[in-house]
Amino acid sequence: MLTVHHLNLSRSQRVLWALEELELPYHIVRYQREPTMLAPEALKKVHPLGKSPVLEDDGMIFAESGAILEYLQESHDPEQRLKPQSPQERLQYRFWLHYAEGSLMPMLLMKLVFGSLGKPPVPIGLRTVGKILGQGVQKAYLNKQLATHAAFMEGHLAQNTWFAGEQLSMADIQMSYPAMALLARGGQGDLPHLRAWKKRVEERPAWQRAIQQGGPLDFPGG
Known part of the structure; x- marks a missing residue:
């Protein structure tokens, strides 16, 4: 098993x-x-x-x-339920499967780290400086980068039901953690298409069973 x-x-x-x-x-x-x-x-x-x-x-x-x-x-997955069949959708499938951890997640982790520099376990004597540094890096670099990523995903989902086209795929499953983390941490605009995608995910019985098995999905810093 x-x-x-x-x-x-x-x-x-x-x-x-x-x-x-x-x-x-x-x-x-x-x-x-x-x-x-x-x-x-x-x-x-x-x-x-x-x-x-x-x-x-x-x-x-x-x-x-x-x-x-x-x-x-x-x-x-012998029936290919979680991998699209058309050549164009397979290209999207491959891209989003790697984009999730290769491009988006590093930005979210950096934001989490720099947002925590004014908090424990940072030594108390360094927290004021850490907070100023963290806020500066976020304002000058990270927030702009995340806004670009958010707009990129929003534009794609305005044209597609799922990340690889018109059917759910492993690309959506891979994207679920960073996309939901980005929405949980806010600050990137309304993002109606990304939020609609999140709603479709959360309505799936398999997602609901996974949450029952694994526990609530929360995001540090969210």
Whole structure:
């Protein structure tokens, strides 16, 4: 049976959603974040990086959510339910599958880090300077970058129901975490098409089952 090493409030929620969409049986091994929001050391016993998600299948260990989703689609989706068939939609599928972690998520992580420089665990004597530095970097660089990304996604979804075209795909599952994190943290405008996409995701029974299994999806700094 497939086993998901699931960390609360993490990207591993995407793997649970994919498994629910594919209607595959699976087992969850649960981990809780430390007070610092880091993953517990126990995850390093599963994979050397100590990160989640990690998927086990027939003795094989997979890390990195994009690689896991691609593996599930290629090995456990014989009807191609989560991969579009037309050449143009497959190009979009590949782009968004990699864009999520390659372009969008680094900006969101930087915003989270710079937004936390005035808070614990930063030493109290450095918090004032840290807050000023963090706000400066966000205003001068990060907010503008995120606004560009938000407008890019909004424009794409104005023309497409899902990220890879007119059917749900692994691209949407991969995009779910950073896109929802961006919406949760606000400040990028109204984004009606991106919010409509989020509503379509949340209305899917498989998404709802994944949330029941993995717990509420919240975003630090959101």
